[in-house]
Amino acid sequence: MVKFRHIPPTQFLKGFEAAARLESFSRAAEEVGLTQSAISHQMRLLEGQIGQPLFLRIGREVRLTDAGRDYHRTVRRCLDMMEEGYRRLEPYRKPGSVVIYAPQDFARRWLLPRLPALRAAAPTCEPWLDTSGATVDFETMEVDIALIHAHEPPPGCENLLIARDRLSPVAEPGLAAGLTQPSDLLQAPLIHEEGPIGWADWLDHVGIEAGKVWKGTNFSDSDIALAAAESGQGIALASLFLAGDALAAGILVQPFVETVDSGRAWYALSSAERLKDGDVRGVWSWLEKQAMERETD
Template identity: 80%
Template sequence: MVKYRHIPPTQFMKGFEAAARLESFSRAAEEIGLTQSAISHQMRLLEGQIGQPLFLRIGREVRLTDAGRDYHRTVRRCLEMMEEGYRRLEPYRKPGSVVIYAPRDVTRRWLLQRLPLLKTAVPACEPWLDTSGTAIDFETMEVDIAIIHAHEPPVGSESLLIANGNLSPVAAPALAQTLRDPADLLTASLIHEEGPIGWADWLADRGIAPDAVWRGSNFSDSDIALAAAELGQGVALASVFLARDALAAGNLMQPFPTTLDTGRGWFAISSPARLKDGDVRGVWDWLQTQAAGGA
C-alpha cells in the first residue's frame, strides 16, 4: 500500500481551509491568488478524492457539511504544523548559525552569562542554544557542538574538558557561616539532587556516618537546587563548575574547601566534519579559552 495515498495536494488543502473559513470560494480565491473557478474546480476534485461532499453550495456562499467540518479541523491543524515547521527552519538559514546543545543547568548557570564573550570572540557567530535534553547524534541531528556530563567523551568525537564534576557543599552566606565542621551538616537543612552521587557519599568521604541525611527538599534540576540554596533554603551538594558564578558573586559560599571527585566531567564534543565550518571552529576555540579543567 502506498503510504499517505489519501493526502491531497497541498494547494487543495490551502484552498479548502480558506473556503471553509471564509464560507466563499470567491473570497478564498482572492486570498490565495487564484480565480474563483480554479478554487471551485479544486474543491470538486478534493471531494471526489475523499468520496463525499465537503460543502453545501448555497448561491454564492458555501457551508461545510458535517464531514467538511470534521475534515477542516484536521486540515487546519496540519497546515499550522507545516507552517510552524517552516518557521523553525529559520535559524538554519541564518549565516553564522551555530547550534550548541547543553543541558539546561549548564546553559543557565554557565553558558548564558558568557554569550557576550562568545559574540566578542566570534562576531559572525549566531548561537542557537538547544536545551531539549535529546541524546546527541551528530550524524542525524543539526547540532554543531554539545556539552555533556560524562565519565569520558564518546569514542570518535572531538572533545575537550571544560571542567571536572567535583561536588562541594554550598549555601547562602548566612547559613554557610553557621557550619563549623562537616558533622554540622547532619543537623542542617539539606538540598538533595537526583543522581547517583549525593550527600551520603560526600559525608562518607569525610569519614562521617551518613545515617541522618535524608531530610530536606529534593530537586531534579541542578539550577533550581542552586537557586534554593541561594535563597537560604538549605545546603546544596553542588557541582563547583555550575556554582562558580554564584560563588564569585557572593550569593553562595563553600563552608568547607574539600570536594568530592565524581569521576565525571563536563566535556564539549563535536565531529571533525562540523569543525570544518569556520564559525563552529571559532566557537570551539573560544570554549577552549573558557575551559577550567581544575574546577
C-alpha cells in the same frame, strides 16, 4: 501499501482551510491568490478524493458539514505544524550559524553568562543554543558543537575537556552562617538532586556516618536546585562548576572545603568535518581558551 495515499495536494488543503475559516470560496480565493472558480473546482476534487461532502453550498455562501468541521481541525493542525517546521529551518539558513547543543543547566549557569565574550571572540558567529536534551549524533543531526556531562567522551568525536566535576555543599550566605561543622548539616534543610552521588556520599567522605539521607526537597534539574539554594530554601550538594558564578558573586557560599568527585566531567564534542567551518572553529577555539584558563586558576 503506499504511504500517505489519502493526503491531498497541499494547495487543496490550503484552499480548504481558508474556505472553511472564511465560509466563502470567493474570500478564500482572494487569500490564496486564485480565482473563485478555481477554489470551487479544487473543493469538488477534494470532496471526490475524500468520498464525502465537506461543504453545504447555500447560494453564494458555504457552510461546513460535520465531516468538514472534523477535517478542518485536522488540516489546520497539520498546516500549523508544517509552518512551524519551516520557521525552525531559519537558523540553518542564517550565515555564521553555529548550532550548540547543551544541557539546560550548563547553558543557563555557564554558557549564557559568557555569550557576550563568545560573540566578541568569534564576531561572525551566530550561536544557536539547543537545550532540548536530544541525544547528539553528528552524522544525522544539524549540530556543530555539543556540550555533554559524561564519565568520558564518546569515541569517534573531536573532544575537549571543559572541567572536571566536583560536588560540595553550597548555600545562601545567611543559611550558611549557621553551619560551623559538617555534622550541622544533619539538622539543616537539604536540597537533593538526582544523580549517583548524594548527601550520604559527601557526609561519608568527611567522616560522618549518616546512613540514608532522605529528608529535604528533591530536584531533577541542577539549575532549579541551585536556584532553590540561592533563595535560601536549603543547602544543595552542587557542582562547583555550575555554581561557580554564584559563588564568585557571593550569592552562594561554600561553607566547607571538602569535595567529592562526581565521576563525570563536562566535555565539548564536535566532528572533524564540522570544525572545517571557520565559525565553528572560532567557537571551538574560544572553548579551548576557557578550558585552559580554568586549568590555570
